[in-house]
Amino acid sequence: MTEIEAQALRLPDGQRAVLAAHLLDSLPAVLHDDDGGIAEAMLRDAELDRDPSAGMTLEEFKAAFDR
Structure with missing residues (x-):
């Protein structure tokens, strides 16, 4: 190998x-979700609604991705 x-x-x-x-x-x-990940996406969306600081901006994402 x-x-x-x-x-x-x-x-x-x-x-x-x-x-x-x-x-x-x-x-x-x-990873296989019966609903194609919809339930997970809805959970994450609800988390962001409760606490917007849990997310990141596009610029923060790009910076983290470049690391």
């Missing part, structure tokens, strides 16, 4: 992305 990983890391970015997508698509769904 280590050798396969080393070979994959030598691929150009585009080919690595395609390979990663294929590998992820080959895995069974780890």
